[in-house]
Amino acid sequence: MSARMEAPTRAAFDLADEAAYLAWRAAKLARFPKALAELVVEVRDPRALTPAERRALVERCERADMAIYASPTGGDADKEIPRQLGLQLGLRDLDSNYLADDDGISPLAVAACGTRGEFIPYTNRGIKWHTDGYYNPAERTVRAVLLHCVARAESGGENELLDHEMVYIQLRDLNPQHIRALMAHDAMTIPARIDDGRVERPAQAGPVFSVDADGFLHMRYTARAVSIEWKRDAATQAALAALEHILGAASPWLFRGRLEPGMGLVSNNVLHTRTPFTDSPQHQRLIYRARYYQRVAAG
Numbered sequence: 001m002s003a004r005m006e007a008p009t010r011a012a013f014d015l016a017d018e019a020a021y022l023a024w025r026a027a028k029l030a031r032f033p034k035a036l037a038e039l040v041v042e043v044r045d046p047r048a049l050t051p052a053e054r055r056a057l058v059e060r061c062e063r064a065d066m067a068i069y070a071s072p073t074g075g076d077a078d079k080e081i082p083r084q085l086g087l088q089l090g091l092r093d094l095d096s097n098y099l100a101d102d103d104g105i106s107p108l109a110v111a112a113c114g115t116r117g118e119f120i121p122y123t124n125r126g127i128k129w130h131t132d133g134y135y136n137p138a139e140r141t142v143r144a145v146l147l148h149c150v151a152r153a154e155s156g157g158e159n160e161l162l163d164h165e166m167v168y169i170q171l172r173d174l175n176p177q178h179i180r181a182l183m184a185h186d187a188m189t190i191p192a193r194i195d196d197g198r199v200e201r202p203a204q205a206g207p208v209f210s211v212d213a214d215g216f217l218h219m220r221y222t223a224r225a226v227s228i229e230w231k232r233d234a235a236t237q238a239a240l241a242a243l244e245h246i247l248g249a250a251s252p253w254l255f256r257g258r259l260e261p262g263m264g265l266v267s268n269n270v271l272h273t274r275t276p277f278t279d280s281p282q283h284q285r286l287i288y289r290a291r292y293y294q295r296v297a298a299g
Ligand SMILES: [Fe+2]
Pocket: 130, 131, 132, 272
């Protein structure tokens, strides 16, 4: 058994403190899972985890900012499954948007018509690299995301997953100036969303990488060019090109898989994609998504 991984200190993400960074980097790399299978934890009932199941999920999240659970609840559309699982991991405060059901847990499925169909999560199209809630203001930072699969599609609907801390390491090793550029408070701006002449969401400027009050790294990002304005200076553009290169390459730390019914992903809002999918009368994809202001609890 290895010792429990310490939370990174703020110093690990301070460009002036190379020693703190290297110590954190070495510990992170040593413990990072080598394959998707290492992330998977079998749980009997996500609503009532055993202490060992809970510990196993938390331990994966400490190592890789994510864990996958597999349970025999496939086909059961009870929202208490993801809600109770989240609560047991310290995930209490849901970020609700106006498209989510009232309780803040969004059913991601193909919307036949109406407002939801205008937004990619509610279609069967692919979704490029992003973290969730990148357009949220700082006071509604999404630190954790839970995806719970009730039903799969006929085909497709896979996810790629990449721990944003590993992307930070790749970028900083390449050139620390990339980190400096992406930590700038005006690195990326999400334009205002205006509906019928009314501002539904004001423009949001902010950093890509930030460090929260507890010393944890957070990332805001989307590869969608249409919904974002990047700072135009050379340093930001170079950092962005490097980041795009990393995301487009076959990273050794990237995981790829599909959530099957009863499975779910718990994550500290890591980078992810989704491939397009096709439903059939027998297999209509339904994923519950919950976004939280907390990170997955420690220990
Ligand atoms: Fe997402």
